[in-house]
Amino acid sequence: MSASSHHQKWQISETEREIYRQRSQASSLAKAKAMRGEGKQPIHPINQPRLNPETLMPQQPNNGWKTLSLFSGGGGLDLGFEQAGYTHVASYDILPEAGITLHQNRPQWQIFAGETGDVTKIDWRPYRGMVDVIQGGPPCQPFSIAGRQKGQDDSRDMFPQFIRAILEIEPQVFIAENVPALVGKKFSQYVREIIEQPLAGKYHWTKFILQAPDFGIPQVRQRVFFVGFRDAKIAAKYQPPKPTHTWEHLAKNQRQQGDKSSGARQPVQLNLFSAAPKPLNLCMGVREALGLPDIGFDTLAPTIRSALTGPRHTTSVLSSVSAQKTWEKLQIWQNGVAVNREKARLFVAENGHFRLSVADCAIIQGFPDAWQIHGAVYMALGQIGNAVPPPLAYHIALSVANLLRMRNGGLETGFLR
Ligand SMILES: C[S@@+](CC[C@H](N)C(=O)[O-])C[C@H]1O[C@@H](n2cnc3c(N)ncnc32)[C@H](O)[C@@H]1O
Structure with missing residues (x-):
């Protein structure tokens, strides 16, 4: 179990705890039987994913911009920035397992x-003059609809720390990511007082919501981004990234079954571009992305929950009751995610549906197979579910880099050179 202050257990009754205990005991027994080869005969061959998320974020040449990462987690934003050509300065996260994930993928x-x-313990001033862009996704639990929405009364609220880092370092650009609920009515005063007032007069920012499938990620997922510039003229020219993919063909499937988790049915207040006339590519459905056989139905995966939030650590990616219907229609079992594809094959789900593995969940979140997430299943799923899908991070990073390049007629790389 993690000692991270990031994870707060929910208060649940003894009866509820007992139900969870019994369920998880039964599942452990069934799993142990399956691993001994005494379970049901495997019915699904090991899948070969068809989606390679690297193709959604082709490596760009180094652009000279230096980026510092706060709340780095499993590295979704960090990887996207690297693919977009940025130079990595440092990553900070309180979760030791996240540090191991980052270190094993990028020892340098x-x-x-x-x-x-x-981050609460760091004096950021030594970074002044060494960082062009600060990026980070402060924990979303204080604002998430899946959480209790206590905002600044939640001890996990780290936005003030993110703002402090910006003010101490004074980078040219900051990029903050969070759940869309943060820009809803409930938190308007919070955003004004905690995020915007301290930066007023020093930075010029825009905020907008992006949808993951607009960038080829086969999952319903929306995130809000704040992108701020020190230079008002640059800020005025900034444009959020435009979609590279369309998923209307998949959204229709979700509408037909009345799934409330479909991004297409949710109000998108700030996404200026979701109605772009001719996006270039078709976003894969989750079955296609994972290389599963055609069953005559495919659609986006429901939002993958982070296994580190909620009443207890879990190996389920189920985020809502309505999401369950979608998983069922997809014939994908969303609980008891297996540590790898071989074990997923051996541990046949009760209803015969395809069992997910950590590697499959990583693909659904836009992590390439080569990016190994460290930790027990719940811990790996926590890092995956908390991450900004790297291709989404990539397009944000590119949108900023392209603008900075334009500023100098394409000649200069990096403000600090
Ligand atoms: C939403 S996740 C960030 C995910 C990351 N941006 C990505 O794209 O993979 C928030 C992270 O903040 C970290 N965190 C929480 N409190 C922290 C603190 N005081 N200092 C540093 N990191 C903290 C958590 O461990 C968690 O990994």
Whole structure:
């Protein structure tokens, strides 16, 4: 179990705890039987994913911009920025397992994790003049509809720390990511007082919501981004990234079955571009992305929940009751995610549906197979579910880099050179 202050257990009654305990015991027994080869005969061959998320974010040449990452988690934003050509300065996260994930994928990066990664303890001033862009996704639980929405009364609220880092370092650009609920009515005063007032007069920003499938990620997922510039003229020219993919063909499937988790049915207040006339590519449905056989139905995966939020650690990716209907129609089993594809094949789901593995969930979140997420299943799923899909991060990073390049007629790379 993680000692991270990021994870707060929910208060549940003894009866509820007992139900969870019994369920998980039964599942462990069934799993152990399956692993001994005494379970049901496997029915699904090991899948070969058809989606390679690397193709959604082709590596760009180094652009000279230096980026510092706060709340780095499993590295969704960090990987997207690297693919977009940025130079990594350092990553900070309080979760030791996140540090291991980053280190095993990028041993050359400077990574601060666990106690040394706690942003509340860092004096950021030594980074002044060494960083062009600060990026980070402060924990979303204080604002998430899936959480209790206590905002600044939640001890996990780290936005003030993110703002402090910006003010101490004074980078040219900051990029903050969070759940769309943050820009809803409930938190308008919070956004004004905690995020915007301290930056007023020093930065010029825009905020907008992006949808993951607009960038080829086979999952219903919306995130809000704040992108701020020190230079008002640059800020005035900034355009959020435009979709590269369309998913109308998949959204229709979700509408037909009345799934409330479909992004297409949710109000999108700030996404200026979801009605772009001719996006270039078709976003894959989740079955196609995972290389599963055609069953005559495919659509986006429902939003993958982070296994580190909620009443207890879990190996389920189920985010809502309506999402369950979609998983069922997809014939994908969303609970008891297996550590790898071989074990998923052996542990046949009660209803015969395809069992997900950590690697499959990573693909659904836009992580390439090569990016290994460290930790037990719940911990890996926590990092995956918390992440900005790297291709989404990539397009945000590119939208900023392209603008900065334009500013200097394409000649200069990096403000600090
Ligand atoms: C939403 S996740 C960020 C995900 C990341 N941006 C990505 O794209 O993969 C928030 C992260 O903040 C981290 N965190 C929470 N409190 C922290 C603190 N005091 N110092 C550093 N990191 C913290 C959590 O461990 C978690 O990994």
